Amino acid sequence: MSEERSLNFIEEIIENDLNSGKYKTLVTRFPPEPNGYLHIGHAKAICLNFGLTQKYGGYTNLRFDDTNPVTEKTEYVDSQQEDIKWLGFQWKNELYTSDYFDTLYDFAVKLIQNNLAYVDHNTAEEIAAQKGTPTESGVDSQYRNRSIEENLDLFTRMKNGEFEDGACTLRAKIDMSSPNMLMRDPIVYRIKHAEHHRTGNKWCIYPMYDFAHGQSDSIEEITHSICTLEYVSHRELYDWFIEKLEIFPSHQYEFARLNLTYTVMSKRKLLQLVNEGVVSGWDDPRMPTISGLRRRGYTPESIREFCERIGIAKRENLIELSLLEFCIREHLNKTANRVMAVTDPIKMVITNYPADQEEILVGENNPEAEDKGGYREIPFSNELWIEREDFMEEPAKKWFRLAPGAMVRLKHAYIVKCEDFVKDADGNVTEIHCSYIPESKSGEDTSGIHVKGTIHWVSKAHAKTAEIRVYDRLFSVESPDNEEGDFKDYLNPNSIEVIKNAYIEPYLANADVNSKYQFIRKGYYCFDKESTSDNLIFNRTVGLKDAWAKGNK
């Protein structure tokens, strides 16, 4: 089996670098800022960075990019680690940019000593005004030509806490007329009298992203520093610092971030959904977070497969949600046990089956699995719950299910024929009366009767009640980010439907948290952590494809 897959552009660069001897081993890193939960977009970056070193050898570091103490928290550090491990990856070293604060400080001093940085006492507004615009060049700060000695003294005093927040900054001395705005004397250190989640109150000055990220890569001897497209224009600065500091030459490569239809991906917006209670938390099953997908019933395998299928390139993209759904169906189809649950029950009475009789049927758990996934017992009796939508008083064309006089098979059980039905005063069907064919028992059918339809059911006397949470997309438009007005105007009002009285097989009564099932003919469901012994909760991960429903829209 030689499955020839073409390389993406990053793999090509890596193979060239390895073949030419530019680097002996590959070292990558995954560098989240601990200011939120990881989402499916991060999963793309995780699979890329860890996947590359799995493929080519070498290793991947986990580095928390914690240079902004006011937004970062240990809670996020913990959840991010859990999510990466759950996805199936293991980092070589657990590192923090804050580990390098001393080194970074020395780097800044070196820049000053080489007349490549200065302390600026302008305000943020003044600096912005002097910066120019993309089409007009900027002007030099009046502090740009301070002496090296004065800059060294001022920077020391910044570190020592002699200035208030915002009083001054350290800036790299590059070129105020560069066409690249980031090269117009970027700020490299700012004053923040804030407690850091790891260094506490040791520092009151913190490096900016641009003065931390590349240097951290270099310190760790990262060979290929992979990030998303919005950092393309930062690369010139990234290289400039490495060159001027004369440190290990890491290189930055950029790929296009993931966008998914019907979802938002920005951490800011996700945080807003959590804070405003639009969702129940970071792990709400409707969230595109790793923890949300996990709770929804997605498996690590399915997410990795998804990341493999979407590919890596440099053009903006908008992946259809249907691909993610395909990946989870594909995995669960092979692995989830198939059981019966009735979500919108209506009573069926089998008129020729003795009321005092019951029998135990045996059902295979998963015909796709090698050993059929094992077998389970399913109780059967004369009163069942079936799905309301499986009966039509006046059958449509090509209707294979129940209707007056029609026959269907009860999955794992007998063929039944609809003899009659009962309606209440409002015209709602309340009961369906059938006769069963004793010789048609599953596995030992001698009736010779063939039916087109098979429906699922649960024995009324043996059924357990369950709560089913049916989730749908969180937004009702493909690209909420690109619509007029606020993205929250486009929330899908039907993103969750809670069914309180569904009936499930007794087999399901002792499900484990997070265990996954196919409810036959309905979809894939996952046992939720909020369940209690008298309130079993299942989250719908994704529905089964439904050719009938599609054709009848």
Added chain:
RNA sequence: UUUCCUGUGGUGCAAUGGUAGCACGUCUGAUUUUGGUUCAGAAGAUUGUGGUUCGAGUCCAUGCAGGAAAACCA
């Protein structure tokens, strides 16, 4: 209007000067004790114009379109 990045079926990714292919989605049909799965098949694409070449999605020029860049965020 400056600089940079990107333009291939509905969507995403390939084709590295030589027959435009794969997957999801869509639509048929077969099979089926899940209207699921599986299987077979179909429709559907190179941003325009010039040029180089025996030959261009690919190279060159020039339009056009989309995105990014002016946080003491990352």
